[in-house]
Amino acid sequence: MIEAPDLTAxxxxxxxxxxxxxxxxxKVILSSGAEADYYIDLRRITLHHEASKLVGVVMLALLDEAGIQGVQSVGGLTMGADPVGTAVMHAAADADRKIDAFVVRKAQKSYGMGRQVEGPExxxxxxxxxxxxxxxxxxxxAAVEALARAGAEVVAVAVIVDRDTGAKERIEAEAKVPYLFAFSKNDLGLDQ
Structure with a gap:
C-alpha cells in the first residue's frame, strides 16, 4: 500500500x-436517459497521461482502505471501465501485487470462444x-451479472466518482456487494 502522505497528494x-x-x-442526456446540468467525462481522466496513474493508485488504495482482501482481477463493462481496470492493474504491479484486469463485453460473442468476459480467466x-x-x-x-455467469466471485463494485443518484443503493441491494467510490459529486463542487 502507498504511504499516507503520497496517497493524500x-x-x-x-x-x-x-x-x-x-x-x-x-444540459446533457446521460446514458441512463436522465437529464443533468453537468457531465463528468472521466475518459478525459482515465486516458490522460498523468491522471491515469493517479486513478490506479487511488482506486487500489480505496479497495485496501475498505478491507477488500484477496482481489485477483478488476474490470467492468466496456468502455468506461477498461482504462480504470488497466490503471489499477498497473498500480498493483508497481506495488509488487498481482492483480489482473478484464473487460466485460456488452453481449457475449457469437464467434470464437464465445466469451463475454475477456482477459485472464x-x-x-x-x-x-x-x-x-x-x-x-x-x-x-450488467458487469456483475456477466461475471457471476463466468464463475467469478464479485466482492465489490468501485467507481471513481459517485453522482449520488441512487447507484450505490441499487447496486448494494441487487448485487449484495459493497459499493465504493473515491470521490462524491460534492467533492467536485457539484452539490446542487
Missing amino acids: ARARLLELIKELAVVRG VRGRRVVALEDTSTTGGSAL
Whole structure:
C-alpha cells in the first residue's frame, strides 16, 4: 500500500485534474436517459497521461482502505471501465501485487470462444467490478451479472466518482456487494 502522505497528494492531484478536465457544465442526456446540468467525462481522466496513474493508485488504495482482501482481477463493462481496470492493474504491479484486469463485453460473442468476459480467466477468482462513474448502477450491475455467469466471485463494485443518484443503493441491494467510490459529486463542487 502507498504511504499516507503520497496517497493524500495523489488523491488531491487527481481531484484537481477531475475538476479541471472532466467536469463539463451544460444540459446533457446521460446514458441512463436522465437529464443533468453537468457531465463528468472521466475518459478525459482515465486516458490522460498523468491522471491515469493517479486513478490506479487511488482506486487500489480505496479497495485496501475498505478491507477488500484477496482481489485477483478488476474490470467492468466496456468502455468506461477498461482504462480504470488497466490503471489499477498497473498500480498493483508497481506495488509488487498481482492483480489482473478484464473487460466485460456488452453481449457475449457469437464467434470464437464465445466469451463475454475477456482477459485472464475469472472463474473462481475474487474480482471487483469497476466503473468510471455511475448514475443508475446499470452498467456495473450488467458487469456483475456477466461475471457471476463466468464463475467469478464479485466482492465489490468501485467507481471513481459517485453522482449520488441512487447507484450505490441499487447496486448494494441487487448485487449484495459493497459499493465504493473515491470521490462524491460534492467533492467536485457539484452539490446542487
